[in-house]
Amino acid sequence: MMRVRGWRRSWQKRSKMERIDLYSRFTISCIPWLFAVSWQGAPFQSDIRHAPLPLTLGAALLLVSLAQCLLSNRNLSASYEHYLTVSVFPQRRLLAPVTLLVASVGLLAALAAVDGVHGAGLLLMTLNAPMALVITRVLLVPVRRFLIESLCLTAAITGALAAAGVRGGTLAGVVPCSLFGCVLVLISVRPSAWSMSVMWQAEQARDIQARLAVAEERLRFGRDMHDVLGRNLAVIALKSELAVELAQRGRPEAVDQMVEVQRIARASQQEVRDVVRGYREADLSTELAGAQGVLSAAGIECAVTGDSGEHLPAPVQSALGWVVREAATNVLRHGDPRHCAIRVRVTADAVTLQVENDGATAATAGATASDGPGSGLAGLRERLGALAGSLEAGPAKDGGLFRLTATIPLGDREWPEAESGRPGADGPLGAAGAGRAAGAGGSGRAFGEGGALGAEGLRPGTVVAPGVRVGPGPGLVEGRR
Template sequence: MLTRVRGWRRGWQERSKLERIDLYSRLTVLVIPWLFTLSWQLVPLKKDIRHAPLPLALGLALLVVCLAQCGLSNRNVRPSYAHYLGTSVFPRRRMAAPLALLLVGLGLLAALAAVDGVGGAGLLLMAMNAPMALVMTQVLLVPVRTFLVQSLALVALTTGVLAAAGVRGGILAGVVPATLFGCVLVLVSVRPSTWSLSVMWQAEEARDVQARLAVAEERLRFGRDMHDVLGRNLAVIALKSELAVELAQRGRPQAVDQMVEVQRIARASQQEVRDVVRGYREADLSTELAGATGVLRAAGIECAVVGDSGAELAAPVQAALGWVVREAATNVLRHGDPRRCTIRLAASADEVVLGVENDGASTTAATGEQGSGGSGSGLAGLRERLGALDGSLDAGTAGDGLFRLTARIPLPRPDPGRKPGAASRTASGDVSRTEDPVALVEERR
């Protein structure tokens, strides 16, 4: 039993906020008919029904019919929700059994009143409960105006059946508002809840479409940038190569000049392609901080950036910390149910420390490593990036439902004796080389 409860709790935590609201709304519609039956049908059976064999038998039979109506109502909840949300069409034949049980229940209630087996208050409660299980489904299948007309028809039917059974006076007059109250109660409780749920699902679908459009737009932009970078240069290379061939065939020395120009354009194109790709592969710290703040706030999570801006840090350090911010924001959205997130950046003379802390940490947040291979894939990828700069990464729960991720990168001390033209060194001590491999081959020649 404890294992099953833990499984339910884990399943609840793994659901998104919208999925939780959806489940809560459906469970509410499932439970309401049973609550009405237990309060409006079972209580009169004990207090208001005359304790004689025939009235008790009729009362028990009516209770069984009401419980069967509740079961059929639960069975029709899922398809009625799908019909209202527009994902499928509700088969009308499924309403035949609930309607038949409603007529049987009204017949038993009339027979109970005819043998003078129930008091006035109990009769009103039973009349109010009679159509509840049926209208819980019907309210999602028809427009509001049609539902109100059908509710009036149910009121007229209930009143007519009880009048035929001999109910008179104030009790009969009270049946009208009591029955109508039950129908209106279902209308104002179930219909708005389902409408709100449909609006939220539409908003979720709109966000998915917006995300797909953003990806498509980014692909188009990348294709456009590559075309702008390579299109003209490749055309020039093709033309100059053809010219060099013609000149070489004629024995003209200008062919060498044309091929040198082709080589220069090819090298320039190579560097331009690197610049374009670098813009997509490297993460800028200020851009990632602004992007993480915007994305988290758009998801309803309070996000605050505290401390230094990081603008004075070296480019490799900014790129590594930018990847940390990107992965941390992704994990905040993916794991747990956070409401607040704080990003702290502190730089000293010896090291720079980036901390990301959020509440609502779940059991999966602490083990959010998405893979050990590949750059930028999970916490393992971040440790590899930080390790190249002698940095470290710590991640785990911090108590009180908090999850904390801390990245540290040591900063090299400035060398006052270094010449301005000396080669720059990275945080790991390697000399950064920017020479073109093709140029190195030419030098060796």
């Protein structure tokens, strides 16, 4: 009983692709046993002449056939991996199957020589003789070469039986029977392995595509951060250096420059929040459609029912959208369900989002109580808590389901205003502060009126304050001391 439970746990831990792969291998491994029972065992009972020598030869032939099946199963995994280009099949492992094939054909010829088997039984045994070897061989060589080897093998078996005295229609039937067995293996084993190869390649392509998407998103986020912070940090560095120069000269404009640095730094913080918010905002209807599409693509039947939530306030949609995204992610990452149901119910007092699936356990809901802030369920509770909402997650009382429920009260209340998506022209270095680069009383022009560094930029020799100008080298600012 414990072993059965262990097999069941091992099966449940496998991914769907791994289950299909295991099922395919098991099916192929059963083929030689099926042929041995039907094409070797049945003639042994009905078609062998009941005499000591024929029965002895028949029993030996049956034992050799069983040994061939065992070796075929032993070599199947290696030949399968060879076909999937995972590893190289060691050719020395074919020595034992070839030896058993020679022994099987020899015993079959001896049985025919003593007239120990009838014609129909001999043909069935001829079908089974090469089966265990060709099941392995069909995955190791191209189809054309396999067919050539099958013809050679058929000729060898026909010659051995002819030498044993088989004549007439029985000998003529050996050729199509032997070829039929080889072709049967070709059309049953090879397509199955080919299908698994295509499926594994598609699985690997999806993994690569996901990794590339993550890398592309990181690059895009890095570009946005560079666009937002690059110029601001350059201006902060310049103004700080300018303030140092002015302070060393005892000029009061140094204070004005540091005030400007402080203003730009604070405004830069807001720009960073705007950029991050653009990545972290979630729309409920979009997330519902996205979750249904992703789960359906993963082979999970996903049903979305209830209200679309399009009329809900933006903060509520964003919070519930993140609940949907986190729940769908954890269903794919931790569970292996067949069905998932997402329901949205909106009343006058509250909105409730419920996600159920039949493949997750209590440990697969996402973050646990030990997770830090901002991650998993802890992060969702923080988002919902800001809106006086709540989150419940755990196995359903009726059993077999894991249920996640998020509730946000509505009623008559004021919601935070939706923030703008991206900083605009009136950002920290927009029109409000574009012309104050040199500080009060400054002369010359370091910054244009239209942006952080103006149209001209900061060229060597540009005067940024009385007696202070931009230098040509790494030190941006220089002046007369």
